[in-house]
Each structure stands twice: as structure tokens, then as C-alpha cells.
Amino acid sequence: MQLTETHRPTLDRALEAIRTRAYWSPHPEHPKAYGETGAADGLAAYQALLGSRFELDQPGTDGWTGGEVSPYGPELGIEYPHPDLDVLLPAMRAGMAAWRDAGPETRALVCLEVLSRISARTHEFAHAVMHTSGQAFMMALQAGGPHAQDRGLEAVAYAYEEQTRTPQTADWSKPQGKRDPLELRKAFTAAPRGIALLIGCNTFPTWNGYPGLFASLATGNPVLVKPHPRAVLPLAMTVRIAREVLGEAGFDPNLVALAAERPGEGIAKTLALRPEIKIIDYTGSTEFGDWLEENARQAQVYTEKAGVNTVVIDSTDDYKGMLSNLAFSLSLYSGQMCTTPQNLLIPRDGITTDAGPKSYDEVVADIAASVSGLLGDDGRANALLGALVNPDVKARLEAAAGLGEVALPSREVANPEFPDAVVRTPVIVKLDGAKPDDEASFMSECFGPVSFAVAVDSTSDALELLRRTVRDKGAMTVGAYTTSAETERAVEEVCLEESAQLSLNLTGGVYVNQTAAFSDFHGSGGNPAANAALCDGAFVSNRFRVVEIRRQA
Amino acid sequence: MQLTETHRPTLDRALEAIRTRAYWSPHPEHPKAYGETGAADGLAAYQALLGSRFELDQPGTDGWTGGEVSPYGPELGIEYPHPDLDVLLPAMRAGMAAWRDAGPETRALVCLEVLSRISARTHEFAHAVMHTSGQAFMMALQAGGPHAQDRGLEAVAYAYEEQTRTPQTADWSKPQGKRDPLELRKAFTAAPRGIALLIGCNTFPTWNGYPGLFASLATGNPVLVKPHPRAVLPLAMTVRIAREVLGEAGFDPNLVALAAERPGEGIAKTLALRPEIKIIDYTGSTEFGDWLEENARQAQVYTEKAGVNTVVIDSTDDYKGMLSNLAFSLSLYSGQMCTTPQNLLIPRDGITTDAGPKSYDEVVADIAASVSGLLGDDGRANALLGALVNPDVKARLEAAAGLGEVALPSREVANPEFPDAVVRTPVIVKLDGAKPDDEASFMSECFGPVSFAVAVDSTSDALELLRRTVRDKGAMTVGAYTTSAETERAVEEVCLEESAQLSLNLTGGVYVNQTAAFSDFHGSGGNPAANAALCDGAFVSNRFRVVEIRRQA
CATH class of the missing domain: 3.40.605.10 (Aldehyde Dehydrogenase; Chain A, domain 1)
Known part of the structure; x- marks a missing residue:
């Protein structure tokens, strides 16, 4: 094998990427990048494995x-x-x-x-x-x-x-004044565990x-x-x-x-x-x-x-972008990512946006509408949601509707190619951050297509809840939307102190639940969600x- | 404070040293390097602290x-x-x-x-x-x-x-074909625990x-x-x-x-x-x-x-150098270093040296004589031994003489400047690697000026005992003396597999119990003596x- 000629340049490029943390990948994302027959060959190879x-x-x-x-x-x-x-x-x-x-x-x-x-x-x-x-x-x-x-x-x-x-x-030579130096030859080996x-x-x-x-x-x-x-x-x-x-x-x-x-x-x-x-x-x-x-x-x-991922919603200058970004984050793979937001903290007095002030109820309704819109077409819904990975997720999803007022009910989506697939859109449940019973619900991880729109007294209340959530339950991701430099600084400080990875004001094609190798850290290793x-x-x-x-x- | 001008060059030099692991230190070892009045000032400053x-x-x-x-x-x-x-x-x-x-x-x-x-x-x-x-x-x-x-x-x-x-x-820009690239600004902060x-x-x-x-x-x-x-x-x-x-x-x-x-x-x-x-x-x-x-x-x-440090004695082309090097290692600070050798493994059929073949008894007697010679003068003994740090060490030293045949008895050394100091030369006790009672003695750490001359059946027996000692008890240091390339390779392999730091054939002014910062690792973190x-x-x-x-x- 010509390992050095083939792979050393890639290794060097990877070493550079982890130092600069700029975008890089040697592995193509586009399905057509794998050759004309790549798709067919891959399917055939997979099928050949079945039943053997x-x-x-x-x-x-x-x-x-x-x-x-x-x-x-x-x-x-x-x-x-x-x-x-x-x-x-x-x-x-x-x-x-x-x-x-x-x-x-x-x-x-x-x-x-x-x-x-x-x-x-x-x-x-x-x-x-x-x-x-x-x-x-x-x-x-x-x-x-x-x-x-x-x-x-x-x-x-x-x-x-x-x-x-x-x-x-290493050659080590230690001067000894007028006497000969002390000299050692040292060898260092990386030895496995x-x-x-x-x-x-x-x-x-x-x-x-x-x-x-x-x-x-x-x-x-x-x-x-x-x-x-x-x-x-x-x-x-x-x-x-x-x-x-x-x-x-x-x-x-x-x-x-x-x-x-x-x-x-x-x-x-x-x-x-x-x-x-x-x-x-x-x-x-x-x-x-x-x-x-x-x-x-x-x-x-x-x-x-596991962790409990939070998005703090304080204000935005791109309300539409925020709604569609959040809708995608909640929908992707039916929320079955360790990085999917669970708790959306929204002041009960509402938020300011470029589209005017929005009440708590309006924000929740608009997020729900955005999810509904995104997943309205069954073909698109199937392509985004995938299938529920196991019956436990389905059971949690069904139970979630009983935890509070349902802002967006889950919908069953038919998959014409795989009729036995269990495909469900996310449920959004309204909870009150001031109610202990509600807190018991939103302060534990509810893995799957379930999110909680939690009404809080204020943004500073939200930050205190965020801090407590990360400290006690851990978080793989934190998101925040704010137009206030002061709030931005405050949420940054919480994340720095509690060791959580923060995405600020994402309104475009990057989502809080996605990280890119060579650039983003996945988890911090500093809160209960992960030790590395x-x-x-x-x-x-x-x-x-x-x-x-x-x-x- | 002009921190950068004063210290950045030193930091850069230290960064270089840990990469090359060549000799370097910015801190002088010689007592006279601290100015003409350095010694007197230091003593006075120390004395001013007493009783307050x-x-x-x-x-x-x-x-x-x-x-x-x-x-x-x-x-x-x-x-x-x-x-x-x-x-x-x-x-x-x-x-x-x-x-x-x-x-x-x-x-x-x-x-x-x-x-x-x-x-x-x-x-x-x-x-x-x-x-x-x-x-x-x-x-x-x-x-x-x-x-x-x-x-x-x-x-x-x-x-x-x-x-x-x-x-x-970091600025991250991910191409999206004909669409605008995805662009993020990322900030990374080292956050304390x-x-x-x-x-x-x-x-x-x-x-x-x-x-x-x-x-x-x-x-x-x-x-x-x-x-x-x-x-x-x-x-x-x-x-x-x-x-x-x-x-x-x-x-x-x-x-x-x-x-x-x-x-x-x-x-x-x-x-x-x-x-x-x-x-x-x-x-x-x-x-x-x-x-x-x-x-x-x-x-x-x-x-x-704690660990149990071992020296394997297989053969040497500098018998005198080996003896004096070992004598110093056993004596320095009354053996109260975590790196001091405890078990000297010597084949019971003796070893080959540049001074002819030496029986187990001869090797032990010669090490004992070398220690006696090194510490024969009370002034030099005090300068090398220091004082026993606490009564437990003295008790262990006294008990050690009862564990086997004493090859070198411990001697009390008077310290004219500090008459209350407890100063003792090391004891060397002969033990048999094949006897379970003896093994119980040498397989536990006996911290202080105590070493065991352990008779083993062969060098390969010594290496097996070394492996078992490091694996079960840990070791901060391992030493070995051999003229055989094969034995050298075998002891290296034991140390690589059991994660122990090895000094080979030291006969001059570097001792197995000393490590130099920027170049030597102190402990390996891979055996029970230390996790780092x-x-x-x-x-x-x-x-x-x-x-x-x-x-x-």
C-alpha cells in the first residue's frame, strides 16, 4: 500500500483544519459524487447483505x-x-x-x-x-x-x-561547569493502554x-x-x-x-x-x-x-428566519438527535421582533405553524423526519400530549415506500416555568419529537433556568435569539460558566443541532450531558x- | 507590570524545550547564583518567619x-x-x-x-x-x-x-454549490472547571x-x-x-x-x-x-x-560505575523519594561484569560496600542523607532488618549542627524471590532507606517479576543493567507494555531517581503508582x- 503518498496530504490538511477550524471536508456530501453507478451499486451491496x-x-x-x-x-x-x-x-x-x-x-x-x-x-x-x-x-x-x-x-x-x-x-546534555556535561540519549514511545x-x-x-x-x-x-x-x-x-x-x-x-x-x-x-x-x-x-x-x-x-437542550427566545430582528430555523431543528430526524432543542424559553409577556411585538401565545403559535408548514407535504415530511427509531420514542411522544396544553399536535405521516415505518411530526406542548409540576416535565430529557414551549417571567428568569438546566441536567447544545447586546453577553456568560456550546441567532441554513467536524465541538465535556x-x-x-x-x- | 517583555521569551523557550526535550532550565542550581548576599538574605528571611x-x-x-x-x-x-x-x-x-x-x-x-x-x-x-x-x-x-x-x-x-x-x-464558510455559502463566526474560549x-x-x-x-x-x-x-x-x-x-x-x-x-x-x-x-x-x-x-x-x-521501584541487574561493562551509581541512588535523601529503587533483582547464579563474573553474594556485598564507602564520612553522609522525615520511616527502617539477612546494617549518623536530627544510612536486606514470605516483604512499598537484594532464578525470571511488580504495585521508575542487546530489548518491552519509565545502564552522574523537567517524564500515568x-x-x-x-x- 502506498499509504504515505495516498494519505499524508489528507492528514496534513486535517491537521491544518483542526488548528484553523475553518470549513473543510474531504468527504463529499452530494449523493452524486460517488460515481454514476454509486447509488445503484450501494443499494445492491446493501441488499446482498440482507438475510445472510x-x-x-x-x-x-x-x-x-x-x-x-x-x-x-x-x-x-x-x-x-x-x-x-x-x-x-x-x-x-x-x-x-x-x-x-x-x-x-x-x-x-x-x-x-x-x-x-x-x-x-x-x-x-x-x-x-x-x-x-x-x-x-x-x-x-x-x-x-x-x-x-x-x-x-x-x-x-x-x-x-x-x-x-x-x-x-532526544539528546540531553546538561552542563556541569568545568566538568564534562551529563549526557543522555532518550527515546519516547507512545504506548497504548x-x-x-x-x-x-x-x-x-x-x-x-x-x-x-x-x-x-x-x-x-x-x-x-x-x-x-x-x-x-x-x-x-x-x-x-x-x-x-x-x-x-x-x-x-x-x-x-x-x-x-x-x-x-x-x-x-x-x-x-x-x-x-x-x-x-x-x-x-x-x-x-x-x-x-x-x-x-x-x-x-x-x-x-443525555441532556436537556434549551433555546432562549428573547428578541429577534429576523422573526421569519428564527421560526423557520427552529422548525427545521425540531423536525430533523424526528427530534431524535442528542442535540435537538427540547425547551424553548419564552417570556410570558412576549418578545420584540422585526415584525412587531409578539406575545408568548403568538410566538408558540407561529413556531407551531412553521413546523406544520415545513412538514405539510408528506414527501418532504418523510425526507426530514425519517422514522421513529423504537417504540419507546413513540410512547414518549404519545405521553407528552398529556403534560400540558398542546400547541401543535403530532401527526402521523404515511410512508408509501415503507408502509410499516412509524413516522410522526413533532408535538409542541405549552408549559409554565413557574409551576413545579410543569418543571418536573421539562427538566427531564424527553428524547424524541417533543418540545416544550416554556413560559418564563423574563429573560433573566430564562437565563437562570438555563443555568440550572445545564448544571443539573446537562446540555449538548444551547441556542439563543436576542437583539440585545447585554442579553447576548449574559447568555454567553452562563454558557462559559456552565460549559455549554452556544449558537446565537441562527436564522439561515445552519441549525443548532448540527456541528461540523474540524470546526465545531460536539458537547463540551464540562456539563452532565457528556464527560468529553x-x-x-x-x-x-x-x-x-x-x-x-x-x-x- | 511589563509581563510580556519580561516573560514571553521565557515562555517561548519553555515551549521549545517541551517540544525538543533537550536540556534547558532558566532557574540556576548553584547556590552562588543568587547574588553575593543571597545565601545570608535567604537564611535571615527564613528565620524572620519563625515563631510568628x-x-x-x-x-x-x-x-x-x-x-x-x-x-x-x-x-x-x-x-x-x-x-x-x-x-x-x-x-x-x-x-x-x-x-x-x-x-x-x-x-x-x-x-x-x-x-x-x-x-x-x-x-x-x-x-x-x-x-x-x-x-x-x-x-x-x-x-x-x-x-x-x-x-x-x-x-x-x-x-x-x-x-x-x-x-x-474562526470564520467558517461552507460552499453550497450555486447558492450562497453558509457562513458562521465562531469564538472559542478556554473555560475553567x-x-x-x-x-x-x-x-x-x-x-x-x-x-x-x-x-x-x-x-x-x-x-x-x-x-x-x-x-x-x-x-x-x-x-x-x-x-x-x-x-x-x-x-x-x-x-x-x-x-x-x-x-x-x-x-x-x-x-x-x-x-x-x-x-x-x-x-x-x-x-x-x-x-x-x-x-x-x-x-x-x-x-x-506509591509504587515499588525495581532495578534489574543482569550484567554490566562498568561494574564500578554501576555500584557507585546505585549507592548514590539508594542513599540520596535517605531513600525517601518516590523514585528511589527498592528491589534490586539479581540472578542467584551471579552476573557477568567487566571485572569478571560476580556471584549474587558478591554483587550484594559490593553494593553494600559502595554505600558504606559513599557514606563513610559523616559530613558527606549528612549532606546526602538529610534527616528522616517522620517517625514512621524510622520504624519501617528498624523493622526491615527483621525481614531477612541484613547485607548492610543501617548506621546512625550524628549531625553536629542539628543534634536532634534523626539521620540513618540505608539498610540492605537479602530476600529470595522464590520464597512467598520474602515476596510479601518486597512486593509492598517500604518507603524510606530500605532496599531489598532479591535473588531470582534468572534474568527472565527477573523480568517476569518486574512485570508483575509494575502491573500490581506500580512503579515510578525502573532501572536495568545489561550488556545483552536481547535483554535490553526484553526489559524495554516489559516497560512499554506495563507503562513504566526506564533508565538503562546508568553508571555516571545521572541517577534513576532523578528526572529533569522539560525532558524527562516523572511517572507514566499508566501503572498503579500514578494516574498522571x-x-x-x-x-x-x-x-x-x-x-x-x-x-x-
């Missing part, structure tokens, strides 16, 4: 397991190897020394080859992500394809930079999985991938490609392996406490994330859990240790 | 406490403010926003001014360190002065570099304290300094200087404060669980370090605990979070 065994040729397989059912209806019918951990884990360690000795650059370039082969199969991945997460096809292609690949590459760049901050060797465990999630198997996977692999650790049982395929495909590339590059393919679980097995808990597991990356519920942080003490644990950010130095710097060997010169 | 109240003018003082007694005999008679935490902690947070808004460069330069004022008073600090740690004067001056200042400066450099990896602002707690140690109050203190302060956090009750003075002086500099530079002096404790109060436990405390740096026992890691879940916890290394990216990168504020351009 997904062979991985990894050691320690003690049976086969599967059972994925697309949120769009069809059963995938794919079976994956179930691991005998006492065979698989030792086998994964066998290639560690050679992978470590290869050094940071080779590891980075091998990771880039993995990503580039994944990129070439973006259409195939799009179908796999769509039929495990319930994302609409275009979103599955973009978020599950190029955007996920970007986040993986970003992690590789951070890992490379972190490992190369210390030189491989041990086996890394990636615990994947249902909604974004690749986007949330790739940062941890590639950060651990690029820092020398074998990676065991434990997908969510409803979203195995995209990560199984990833594992297969990684194993192929590792083998072709002369490394042990067992440096990356899959751990699919039997129904109800709860293998993540078992794995998380194995002494061989030294790093864990997890995206999912607060409950299990907290359990991992409390119990997997032998490992470095990186968690993205994607991606920064802290995300990679403890995945390896620098071992120094010094000798007299 | 150490005023700090910090808020929330509810009484005075003290009671330090020099390991050399004299009572210090100094009283320090005892904190009312409910007053002091909120006061420490008051200046946080301004300190955050000052940015990484200003914070670094203020820290450098603090360090430079400490440096100017190195002789005064030397006496304070000597009479709290029991270090001999010259060691107290060097390790407690310039070497500690180096470690503080190194932490500042890492903190600065880490915070400036992300630019303060909260109050940092430094829990100081008895033996190296400044050397082990400065990295955490300056890393936290330079990343924007207030720092509460909780010294070891036997070693308050050096850190109290540090706090006073930091408060002076902060005030003069226009910041709140309460960003740094002292928490001296009443006898038996155990204030560290109380502080460690306070919700305001978000970062903890600790050097000390494994027991309390583990407690902190388990219980202070609201904080980032950095610990340096001094100093690397991981030591600083999670002391702050990057908060992003983005708005439409």
Missing part, C-alpha cells in the same frame, strides 16, 4: 446472533458472530506490540485508508444506517457517511498530533462511533466494537473494512473486532468490567453512562449521555502514555 | 493553626490562617470570570512572574523545604528551588500550548506541588492549596507570592488561597468532596489516593501514589473545556 451471515473470520466465535429490524419495517435477517471473550480478547492483544511499534504516522495513515474505503462505500453505509437508525435516506447518507467519516478523521488528526508532541528521541471498547448507539452508529474507534486505534489500542443490538450492521461493515486494511498493511486484523450480543445478553456490562478493557467510549442513556463511569474503574471512560467533547486534546491524550527509555550517551 | 503568624489576608479565616517541627529538631512555631470554607470558597470564585477572560497568554505570564519571584527567593525556600521535608540543604535548595520551579514552568508551558491549539476565533485543590506532600512540598498548582492556575482555575501539616511553610510562601502577583497584575488575589488544617482535622477529605472543587492534585499514600479517585467524583483527580505523568498533554487538557459561541456571519 456476516462473516468476519475473527477468532473466538461461539455462535451467531442477529435480529435487526429496520425502523422502516423490514427485518434485516443478518447474523453476526457472537464472541467467546476468553478467546477473542487475548487474540486482540496479540498484534498490539507491532501496532505500537509502527508509530503514530503509520497508524494514522492506516486509519485514513480504512476511512477512505468506508467513504467509497458511502451509499452502502447510507442504507445500513437508514435501516438501523430510522434516519431518512439523505440524512443517513450525509450524517452516517461523510460527516461520520469527518469525525473519524478528526480524531485521527488529534491522535497523531498528540502523540507527536514529544519527539521520538490496552483494548478499547466502543459501545455504539442506535441513532448514530457511525457518527457517534467513529471518533472513539479511530482515536483509540490511532493511539495504538485494539478496538472491540460492541454495537447497539438494533444497529449492528453499519459498525460490522466498519469492522470488516478495518480488518481488511489492517491485514493488507501487514498488521494483525484482530486489532479490530466485533462483539455482537444475544438478545437481552447485556454484554456491554460484562465487557466494561473485563480487566483487558482499558478504554471505553459510550453514547447512550445517562443511566448506563453513569454506571460505566462509576464501575469501569480500570478503564478511561468517555461518555456522551468531540474532538479535542483531552479526548485523545489519555488513550496512550509516553514511555521514556533513557541511557547514557 | 503567617499573615495572608485571605477571607474566611476562623482561627490560626500550626505546629510544624523540623525533622532537624527545631519547632518552626509558625501559625497559619485556618479557613472557614463557606466564606473562602465563594470568595475564590469571585475573580474567576476576569481570570478566564484574561486569556491563556496573560495567565501564563502572570504565572511566570510568580515563579520568577519564587526563584529570586530560592535560598529562603531552601531553608523552608529543608526544615519541613528533612532534605539536606543542598538538595532542598535544588529540588525544592530550581527543579520545582522548572516543573511549575513546564506545567505553564503545557497549559498555554493546550489552550492555544484552538484559535480564539472550578476551584482546584492541591493536596501537598511532606517530602517534596514544592516539587510535587507546583505542577498541579500552576497547571490549574494557568488554565483559569482558582487554586486552594492544602499543604501537608508537616510541610506548610514552603506552600504558604508560594501562596503569599501568588496572591501578591495576582493583585499587582489587577486580578483577585483570592484566586490562590491556603487551607491549613488543625491537628487531626483531615480537612483534605472534607475539601475533596465539596461541590466547588473540580480538580484535585494529590501526592501521597496509595490509600488516600485511591480514596480520592473513588470518591471525589465531581472532580478531575490527578494522583501520584509530569508533565504531558493529558495532565493539562482536562483542566479546562473549550466553550464555543457561534453566530451567523
Whole structure:
């Protein structure tokens, strides 16, 4: 493999991007960028996987397991190897020394080859992500394809930079006055921690999985991938490609392996406490994330859990832009993003806008109308909403209507291509920030297409509620609309003090729930929603240790 | 203050040093480098502190406490403010926003001014360190002065570099084909975690304290300094200087404060669980370090605990050099360094040397003779050994003689200047690596002037024991002597796999227990002896979070 010629320029460009944080991506978003037959080939490749065994040729397989059912209806019918951990884990360690000795650059370039082969199969991945997460096809292609690949590459760049901050060797000469200097030759090696465990999630198997996977692999650790049982395929495909590339590059393919679980097995808990597991990356519920942080003490644990995302609505000079921006944010993937706003804080006396003063009721009605307008056409609604990922989301959506006055009822949308898909528009419920019962509702995460229009006494009341929400419940995102420099400064101060990522006055084609790799941080790692950010130095710097060997010169 | 002109060149030089890891220090080691009257002035300044109240003018003082007694005999008679935490902690947070808004460069330069004022008073600090740690004067001056200042400066450099990896602002423009690009203006701020707690140690109050203190302060956090009750003075002086500099530079002096404790109060436990405390740096026992890691879940916890340091003796081409190097390592500061070798693993069939083959008994006898020779003169012995830091060390030393055959008995050394000082030469005890009772002795840390000459079946047996020791007990240092390339490679592999810092074939004036800032890592952070290394990216990168504020351009 001509790894250096092929990938070093991309690595250098990625290193530059994380320093400047200007826009950059080597992975095309447009479906037509993948060749004339790309779409058809991808679909065919995906279909060829259905109803068969997904062979991985990894050691320690003690049976086969599967059972994925697309949120769009069809059963995938794919079976994956179930691991005998006492065979698989030792086998994964066998290639560690050679992978470590290869050094940071080779590891980075091998990771880039993995990503580039994944990129070439973006259409195939799009179908796999769509039929495990319930994302609409275009979103599955973009978020599950190029955007996920970007986040993986970003992690590789951070890992490379972190490992190369210390030189491989140094000559140290300390003057001793008239005597000879003291002289030492020192060698520094980035040494891996041990086996890394990636615990994947249902909604974004690749986007949330790739940062941890590639950060651990690029820092020398074998990676065991434990997908969510409803979203195995995209990560199984990833594992297969990684194993192929590792083998072709002369490394042990067992440096990356899959751990699919039997129904109800709860293998993540078992794995998380194995002494061989030294790093864990997890995206999912607060409950299990907290359990991992409390119990997997032998490992470095990186968690993205749940939060309660807030938008403060104080005033705007582009009322129409604000409404359409918010409507899109609430609708995208049926609000099933960890970054989707949940609580819209609106002063009960109303707000000022370029379209005149608007009362609380008017603002809520206008947001509701904007969502209705956006999703009025079933074709467009299907393309934006995707499908509900599991029955729990549907149950929460249905229960939400009982929490307060419904400003916008949820609507069932028919999907002509997949009649079994459960497609619903978002519900908006009015709540009162001053009522304890209402607070109990809006202060807990209600994952799915549910948002609360919370009436507050004033903007400063909103900021205090925002602060309390971020501090106690965490937040992946905060949004705010204001024309007041003073309010802007105040909301910034809350976010700086409580460590939340803030989007101000978004009225165009960028949404609070979207972040771009190489430029935006996803989460802050400083509030209860997540203990790490994607991606920064802290995300990679403890995945390896620098071992120094010094000798007299 | 002309901070930039005075200190920016030093910061740049430190940044270069941590990248090249060549020798560098701006802090002179020679006692005469501090001016003609430096020594006398330092002594006088130290003496002026004795028998008085150490005023700090910090808020929330509810009484005075003290009671330090020099390991050399004299009572210090100094009283320090005892904190009312409910007053002091909120006061420490008051200046946080301004300190955050000052940015990484200003914070670094203020820290450098603090360090430079400490440096100017190195002789005064030397006496304070000597009479709290029991270090001999010259060691107290060097390790407690310039070497500690180096470690503080190194932490500042890492903190600065880490915070400036992300630019303060970025313009992001994403092409949209024929439509206008999406454009955002982004601002990135290094935001502090909260109050940092430094829990100081008895033996190296400044050397082990400065990295955490300056890393936290330079990343924007207030720092509460909780010294070891036997070693308050050096850190109290540090706090006073930091408060002076902060005030003069226009910041709140309460960003740094002292928490001296009443006898038996155990204030560290109380502080460690306070919700305001978000970062903890600790050097000390494994027991309390583990407690902190388990219980202070609201904080980032950095610990340096205990380990069992090993030297593998396989063969040498400089037998005399090896003996004298080891003798010095075992003797320096009466073996009261966390880096002092404890277990010397020697094949029971002996080793090959440039002076012919040497049996196990001969090697042990020759090491013993070398220590005896080094410490034969009482003046030199006092200058190397210092005093035992506390009665526990003396008790362990006395008990050690009962653990096996004594190859070198400990000798009492009189100190004519300080007749009450407890000065003892090291004991060397022969143990058998194959005997479980002996293993129980050498596999636990015996802090103080005690080392075990452990007979092993072979060098490969030694390496297996080394691996087990590092994995189970941790190690701050590993040493090895060998002329075999194969053995060298094998011991390197153990250290790479178990994450231990290795010194090979030291026979001259560098010792396994010494590390130099900017070049050597102190600990690895990858074995049970410590969860962090001094100093690397991981030591600083999670002391702050990057908060992003983005708005439409």
C-alpha cells in the first residue's frame, strides 16, 4: 500500500483544519459524487447483505446472533458472530506490540485508508444506517457517511498530533561547569493502554462511533466494537473494512473486532468490567453512562449521555428566519438527535421582533405553524423526519400530549415506500416555568419529537433556568435569539460558566443541532450531558502514555 | 507590570524545550547564583518567619493553626490562617470570570512572574523545604528551588500550548454549490472547571506541588492549596507570592488561597468532596489516593501514589560505575523519594561484569560496600542523607532488618549542627524471590532507606517479576543493567507494555531517581503508582473545556 503518498496530504490538511477550524471536508456530501453507478451499486451491496451471515473470520466465535429490524419495517435477517471473550480478547492483544511499534504516522495513515474505503462505500453505509437508525435516506447518507467519516478523521488528526508532541528521541546534555556535561540519549514511545471498547448507539452508529474507534486505534489500542443490538450492521461493515486494511498493511486484523450480543445478553456490562478493557467510549442513556463511569474503574471512560437542550427566545430582528430555523431543528430526524432543542424559553409577556411585538401565545403559535408548514407535504415530511427509531420514542411522544396544553399536535405521516415505518411530526406542548409540576416535565430529557414551549417571567428568569438546566441536567447544545447586546453577553456568560456550546441567532441554513467536524465541538465535556467533547486534546491524550527509555550517551 | 517583555521569551523557550526535550532550565542550581548576599538574605528571611503568624489576608479565616517541627529538631512555631470554607470558597470564585477572560497568554505570564519571584527567593525556600521535608540543604535548595520551579514552568508551558491549539476565533464558510455559502463566526474560549485543590506532600512540598498548582492556575482555575501539616511553610510562601502577583497584575488575589488544617482535622477529605472543587492534585499514600479517585467524583483527580521501584541487574561493562551509581541512588535523601529503587533483582547464579563474573553474594556485598564507602564520612553522609522525615520511616527502617539477612546494617549518623536530627544510612536486606514470605516483604512499598537484594532464578525470571511488580504495585521508575542487546530489548518491552519509565545502564552522574523537567517524564500515568505523568498533554487538557459561541456571519 502506498499509504504515505495516498494519505499524508489528507492528514496534513486535517491537521491544518483542526488548528484553523475553518470549513473543510474531504468527504463529499452530494449523493452524486460517488460515481454514476454509486447509488445503484450501494443499494445492491446493501441488499446482498440482507438475510445472510456476516462473516468476519475473527477468532473466538461461539455462535451467531442477529435480529435487526429496520425502523422502516423490514427485518434485516443478518447474523453476526457472537464472541467467546476468553478467546477473542487475548487474540486482540496479540498484534498490539507491532501496532505500537509502527508509530503514530503509520497508524494514522492506516486509519485514513480504512476511512477512505468506508467513504467509497458511502451509499452502502447510507442504507445500513437508514435501516438501523430510522434516519431518512439523505440524512443517513450525509450524517452516517461523510460527516461520520469527518469525525473519524478528526480524531485521527488529534491522535497523531498528540502523540507527536514529544519527539521520538532526544539528546540531553546538561552542563556541569568545568566538568564534562551529563549526557543522555532518550527515546519516547507512545504506548497504548490496552483494548478499547466502543459501545455504539442506535441513532448514530457511525457518527457517534467513529471518533472513539479511530482515536483509540490511532493511539495504538485494539478496538472491540460492541454495537447497539438494533444497529449492528453499519459498525460490522466498519469492522470488516478495518480488518481488511489492517491485514493488507501487514498488521494483525484482530486489532479490530466485533462483539455482537444475544438478545437481552447485556454484554456491554460484562465487557466494561473485563480487566483487558482499558478504554471505553459510550453514547447512550445517562443511566448506563453513569454506571460505566462509576464501575469501569480500570478503564478511561468517555461518555456522551443525555441532556436537556434549551433555546432562549428573547428578541429577534429576523422573526421569519428564527421560526423557520427552529422548525427545521425540531423536525430533523424526528427530534431524535442528542442535540435537538427540547425547551424553548419564552417570556410570558412576549418578545420584540422585526415584525412587531409578539406575545408568548403568538410566538408558540407561529413556531407551531412553521413546523406544520415545513412538514405539510408528506414527501418532504418523510425526507426530514425519517422514522421513529423504537417504540419507546413513540410512547414518549404519545405521553407528552398529556403534560400540558398542546400547541401543535403530532401527526402521523404515511410512508408509501415503507408502509410499516412509524413516522410522526413533532408535538409542541405549552408549559409554565413557574409551576413545579410543569418543571418536573421539562427538566427531564424527553428524547424524541417533543418540545416544550416554556413560559418564563423574563429573560433573566430564562437565563437562570438555563443555568440550572445545564448544571443539573446537562446540555449538548444551547441556542439563543436576542437583539440585545447585554442579553447576548449574559447568555454567553452562563454558557462559559456552565460549559455549554452556544449558537446565537441562527436564522439561515445552519441549525443548532448540527456541528461540523474540524470546526465545531460536539458537547463540551464540562456539563452532565457528556464527560468529553468531540474532538479535542483531552479526548485523545489519555488513550496512550509516553514511555521514556533513557541511557547514557 | 511589563509581563510580556519580561516573560514571553521565557515562555517561548519553555515551549521549545517541551517540544525538543533537550536540556534547558532558566532557574540556576548553584547556590552562588543568587547574588553575593543571597545565601545570608535567604537564611535571615527564613528565620524572620519563625515563631510568628503567617499573615495572608485571605477571607474566611476562623482561627490560626500550626505546629510544624523540623525533622532537624527545631519547632518552626509558625501559625497559619485556618479557613472557614463557606466564606473562602465563594470568595475564590469571585475573580474567576476576569481570570478566564484574561486569556491563556496573560495567565501564563502572570504565572511566570510568580515563579520568577519564587526563584529570586530560592535560598529562603531552601531553608523552608529543608526544615519541613528533612532534605539536606543542598538538595532542598535544588529540588525544592530550581527543579520545582522548572516543573511549575513546564506545567505553564503545557497549559498555554493546550489552550492555544484552538484559535480564539474562526470564520467558517461552507460552499453550497450555486447558492450562497453558509457562513458562521465562531469564538472559542478556554473555560475553567472550578476551584482546584492541591493536596501537598511532606517530602517534596514544592516539587510535587507546583505542577498541579500552576497547571490549574494557568488554565483559569482558582487554586486552594492544602499543604501537608508537616510541610506548610514552603506552600504558604508560594501562596503569599501568588496572591501578591495576582493583585499587582489587577486580578483577585483570592484566586490562590491556603487551607491549613488543625491537628487531626483531615480537612483534605472534607475539601475533596465539596461541590466547588473540580480538580484535585494529590501526592501521597496509595490509600488516600485511591480514596480520592473513588470518591471525589465531581472532580478531575490527578494522583501520584506509591509504587515499588525495581532495578534489574543482569550484567554490566562498568561494574564500578554501576555500584557507585546505585549507592548514590539508594542513599540520596535517605531513600525517601518516590523514585528511589527498592528491589534490586539479581540472578542467584551471579552476573557477568567487566571485572569478571560476580556471584549474587558478591554483587550484594559490593553494593553494600559502595554505600558504606559513599557514606563513610559523616559530613558527606549528612549532606546526602538529610534527616528522616517522620517517625514512621524510622520504624519501617528498624523493622526491615527483621525481614531477612541484613547485607548492610543501617548506621546512625550524628549531625553536629542539628543534634536532634534523626539521620540513618540505608539498610540492605537479602530476600529470595522464590520464597512467598520474602515476596510479601518486597512486593509492598517500604518507603524510606530500605532496599531489598532479591535473588531470582534468572534474568527472565527477573523480568517476569518486574512485570508483575509494575502491573500490581506500580512503579515510578525502573532501572536495568545489561550488556545483552536481547535483554535490553526484553526489559524495554516489559516497560512499554506495563507503562513504566526506564533508565538503562546508568553508571555516571545521572541517577534513576532523578528526572529533569522539560525532558524527562516523572511517572507514566499508566501503572498503579500514578494516574498522571509530569508533565504531558493529558495532565493539562482536562483542566479546562473549550466553550464555543457561534453566530451567523
